[in-house]
Amino acid sequence: MKKIICSVLLFLLLMGGTHTMAQTPDRATWLWNPWMFYDSPQSTLTFLQQKQISIVFVQIDADIPRAKYHAFLTGAHKLNIKVYALDGAPNWGNSTGAKAKNKFKNWLANYQTNAPATAKFDGIHVDIEPYGLAEWDTKRAATIRGFQNVITELAAYAKVQKLPFEADIPFWFDEINYNNPAYGKGNLAEWTIRSTDGVALMSYRDTSQAIIDISTKEMQWGQQYGKQVRVGVETMESKEHPFISFHEEGEQAMERALVDVNTAFNGYSSFAGVSVHHVGSWMNLRP
Helix, strand or coil, rough: CCHHHHHHHHHHHHHHHHHHHCCCEEEEEEEEECCHHHHHHHHHHHHHHHHHCCEEEEEECEEEEEEEECCCHHHHHHCCCEEEEEECHHHHHHHHHHHHHHHHHHHHHHHHHHHHHHHCCEEEEEEEEEHHHHHHHHCHHHHHHHHHHHHHHHHHHHCCCCCCEEEEEEEEHHCCCEEEEEEEEHEEEEECCCCCCCEEEEECCHHHHHHHCHHHHHHHHHHHHHHEEEEEEEEECCCCCCCHHHCCCCCHHHHHHHHHHHHCCCCCCEEEEEEECCCCHHHHCCC
């Protein structure tokens, strides 16, 4: 009998251990205006701490002295907040955006080499959004291939830097297919998830059920490929499409919805938590 009890306890322990191997869900946010911590570093960090942020995606601005980034990252790390280098533009996938893309890569490589150990970035996060180009409508196949090229390039770069690499994608990428000689054919959302360490899904809706409905397919792909999927929500005002943001509903409504999202996706190993867009508009969101 004692032997049976021990076996059962061992089984439960192993099962529990398997379950806890999944990454603890994060609360992430985008910080698009790094001048916030240039002018008010402590209040910026205090806001992130109050909102229980565990990862912040911070825009790279070469005009800001690196010492300011050193101080901010060191302060964030003391609060157990990871910081990912953030940048990107729709034209990064074509020749017009190559200069800005390479500037980001060179800046970050130099920064990582020279920054103190306490001030190094913990990852790379890009927001490219190729559908912002006019060519998305006129030359979509080539634009998609350009997006795939830059994601592939940056994923390789991130490996050299020994940093995890993530990309933002809209929820509707799962309706976009590609077919080209370089990457074959398939679904663009699935390809992006497979080709990165993780994605922040812009699941911009203002009800929990809508958010869950438009995120499930990506969560399944993330689980299939062993990749991470963050579920993103919006706080910026959108007068034309108010249903994409919690600007009207306020923070309490958003937090209730995020509880439902966490509950719905808690069983997925791919679920990396929620992401709130973005610090500036979140600070002004009504209760």
